[in-house]
């Protein structure tokens with residue numbers, strides 16, 4: 001390392017730690033994976049063909065696992081998860097496996113199930129115990145107060161605080177040191193006016209901050225699955241490779257239909273039934289795609305739509321599968337002129353219109369040609385890349401979800417998000433892209449430029465560069481629309497106030513709730529997992 005670079009790095013590290021004021025809060029210390037929950041796990045093929053429990057939870061995901069642990073304190077709980085155990089999927093257990101997971105070919109069993117929305121944007125959802133928290137980027141940040149106050153839920157704020165803490169003391173870590181790139185990015189945000197510098201904190205505040213991670217100091221992932229360990233494992237039965245096909249209803253004893261059980265299939269294609277005891281409940285925690293899908297498959301949805309598929313209508317509810325939303329991600333990828341360490345997201349810039357986060361990684365080849373005529377070819381084929389991503393917040397655009405076939409619980413339904421169909425979303429993206437442009441002009445970013453043969457300096461982009469004329473709204477809008485991809489924070493389909501009430505009960509049906517991202521009108525905070533786990537607890 002050249003002396004000037006060393007000085008620069010030292011300067012950055014000094015600077016970035018200066019602003020950190022750790023809150024008084026207990027975060028997790030442990031750094032070994034805790035697989036105790038495996039005592040409760042069975043292969044669905046080894047499950048009896050019929051059984052009774054107090055509660056049945058469909059989906060052992062991000063909201064599901066804390067919910068399961070909580071219910072198991074006093075009740076018998078059956079968790080039905082279509083995916084396998086994280087233990088058998090090494091890529092989900094470490095930060096190093098993040099890209100490998102997303103790139104892995106989907107064989108119907110891999111932890112990242114791929115789908116492409118009707119908008120043409122490639123996307124992915126978790127299919128493993130622990131759900132999407134086992135394939136995500138690990139960044140942990142609590143909800144904004146506006147989310148809580150406008151969610152249609154009468155939150156007990158003391159319980160909310162305790163639930164977040166319960167999650168945090170179990171699986172959330174304070175980044176032990178900021179990666180070089182994350183430090184530079186943080187400085188660039190502050191220099192570009194995303195202020196104040198709020199240091200390290202888990203709550204949602206305007207400005208730039210470092211937040212928590214479910215990756216520990218050595219890069220091990222501690223997803224929602226480890227929250228199962230906090231339950232009473234004797235009361236908990238987790239069936240894996242168990243695909244729930246439909247919910248069973250009884251219409252005899254009440255004017256409303258009651259959810260009484262579920263039908264699920266195992267890896268051999270055999271069907272099993274699980275029933276709930278009196279006063280028990282079925283809770284859908286199958287995620288923003290899975291929960292509306294299962295309601296539709298079970299006959300809860302638009303009457304005319306279900307009838308057109310010959311699905312018997314249990315309860316007419318036109319809002320099931322409506323209001324599907326996905327926060328647009330627009331990013332730039334910088335090729336960095338010197339090797340540096342990969343880093344998961346540790347820093348976020350928060351404004352009311354957009355959030356900006358970053359990750360760095362290395363690529364061992366160029367999938368697309370680079371502008372070699374302008375810049376010297378990097379010496380090695382192993383190059384460092386930094387991706388700066390903007391998330392448009394407070395979405396007004398939304399779409400809907402339809403079944404791909406009436407009998408297929410394993411497939412991903414057809415989903416459309418209608419990115420930027422509302423002009424307000426587009427104007428927020430434009431502001432965020434301009435801010436990324438401001439960041440590129442900061443002193444903190446200068447050292448990441450290449451010097452060309454004639455001494456000219458500039459960034460090398462992998463993929464699209466930022467628009468060249470900042471002041472031209474049309475070209476920035478066009479950039480937003482043409483480079484849109486997903487932040488993977490899709491939500492909706494069973495909204496509070498539309499499909500479920502403020503206690504997450506499906507309106508018009510007894511003994512059935514939905515507890516996951518499908519109930520959200522707006523994605524909470526900068527990143528949703530903290531609030532999904534809080535909700536489950």
Ligand SMILES: Cc1cc2nc3c(=O)[nH]c(=O)nc-3n(C[C@H](O)[C@H](O)[C@H](O)COP(=O)(O)OP(=O)(O)OC[C@H]3O[C@@H](n4cnc5c(N)ncnc54)[C@H](O)[C@@H]3O)c2cc1C
Nearest residue numbers: 059061062063131132136137138139244287290517527529
């Ligand atoms: C690549 C990626 C990166 C992300 N990065 C971050 C991040 O850094 N920070 C952050 O906060 N958020 C991040 N997110 C978003 C966050 O992880 C998700 O919003 C969250 O995990 C969703 O939680 P959920 O409980 O709603 O659903 P999930 O966690 O997806 O749980 C649903 C579960 O239900 C199961 N299931 C579905 N259908 C059935 C069925 N029919 N039968 C049985 N089981 C079923 C699924 O297998 C799954 O385990 C990311 C997401 C992805 C995909």
Ligand SMILES: *[C@@H]1O[C@H](CO)[C@@H](O)[C@H](O)[C@H]1NC(C)=O
Nearest residue numbers: 026027028029030168169170
């Ligand atoms: C973590 O370590 C600190 C200091 O040793 C301790 O006070 C705290 O209780 C520990 N937290 C957990 C969850 O073990």
Ligand SMILES: *[C@@H]1O[C@H](CO)[C@@H](O)[C@H](O)[C@H]1NC(C)=O
Nearest residue numbers: 043044045084088241267268
């Ligand atoms: C579950 O059982 C089925 C059928 O016996 C088998 O094919 C599958 O490999 C098992 N899965 C695991 C993870 O043990």
Ligand SMILES: *[C@@H]1O[C@H](CO)[C@@H](O)[C@H](O)[C@H]1NC(C)=O
Nearest residue numbers: 468469470471472473474475
């Ligand atoms: C940039 O866009 C603005 C607004 O459309 C326009 O007035 C200006 O001439 C453009 N500048 C350049 C250099 O093209």
